[in-house]
Amino acid sequence: QLPGLCDHPKKLWGGKLIKDTNFSSYQGLNDRIPKSLIDQVKASLYLISPTKLDILVRREGAEFGDEKRKVRAEFTYNDIRYILPVTDPVVERKYLANTDGNYAINKPFNKIFMCVSLGLPYKDDFCYKFSASFIGLLEYQSK
Numbered sequence: 001q002l003p004g005l006c007d008h009p010k011k012l013w014g015g016k017l018i019k020d021t022n023f024s025s026y027q028g029l030n031d032r033i034p035k036s037l038i039d040q041v042k043a044s045l046y047l048i049s050p051t052k053l054d055i056l057v058r059r060e061g062a063e064f065g066d067e068k069r070k071v072r073a074e075f076t077y078n079d080i081r082y083i084l085p086v087t088d089p090v091v092e093r094k095y096l097a098n099t100d101g102n103y104a105i106n107k108p109f110n111k112i113f114m115c116v117s118l119g120l121p122y123k124d125d126f127c128y129k130f131s132a133s134f135i136g137l138l139e140y141q142s143k
Helices: 035-040 089-096
Strands: 032-034 045-048 052-060 068-077 080-085 101-104 113-121 126-135
Touching: 032 035, 035 126, 052 089, 068 089, 068 126, 080 126
Parallel strands: none
Antiparallel strands: 032 126, 045 113, 052 068, 052 101, 068 080, 113 126
């Protein structure tokens, strides 16, 4: 029944083109919107089913003196690529237990669902997007 519950926005909260660096942070891709666009937001959560999904485990922040291992979801939705931080505690814990790398998620994609979320404005005047939770993800993975 989950496919019938999915949201179908054209884009996940604004974002223009991948080349538009205003909508991408240093480590992400199409992962934020300027606070000035928040008035156009109609919902802060979407349940979606991506057409391609990889989980990235990597070290980030060394160049800023604050290195940490992070888990991100790289996925395609409506032909737009995104790289968002994973905040699902079960998925984050499972992948942090693995070695650094890219974990391609095997099909069937009509059985993998993501709840994506838009956070409150951060101190840099952007609202960041998150991969808040996953349904069906841990059943379909490979490296």
